Amino acid sequence: MKLIGSRMESDFLKELTQSSDALQEPGSILRKALAAEGHDTKTAYVLHWIPEQLEDLYTVLITGSYLVDVEIAKYDNSNPQ
Numbered sequence: 001m002k003l004i005g006s007r008m009e010s011d012f013l014k015e016l017t018q019s020s021d022a023l024q025e026p027g028s029i030l031r032k033a034l035a036a037e038g039h040d041t042k043t044a045y046v047l048h049w050i051p052e053q054l055e056d057l058y059t060v061l062i063t064g065s066y067l068v069d070v071e072i073a074k075y076d077n078s079n080p081q
Contacts (some may be wrong), residue, residue: 019046023060030058033070 003009023031023041031041039062047067048059058070 016045020044022046029072030060030070033072034060034062034068037068039068 020043022028023034023044023046025031030046031044034041034044039060041062043063045061046058047061048057050057054075055071055073058072060068060070062068
């Protein structure tokens with residue numbers, strides 16, 4: 001696909017860059033979940049996010065090669081200390 005430098009392309013690139021930056025944050029639960037499964041998050045991009053009532057559902061592009069679907073619970077069921 002040939003890029004034409006449109007505003008839509010620019011906006012999409014900005015969103016992808018922001019998603020990658022957010023994944024690199026030290027407190028990112030999504031990054032920790034991906035790393036725990038052995039995925040490299042240095043070039044990972046969130047393509048889709050669905051905020052559900054009890055969990056968040058993500059579709060993440062890893063190293064431009066494959067997609068990973070991740071479900072992260074919003075609430076920790078452990079007892080607070």
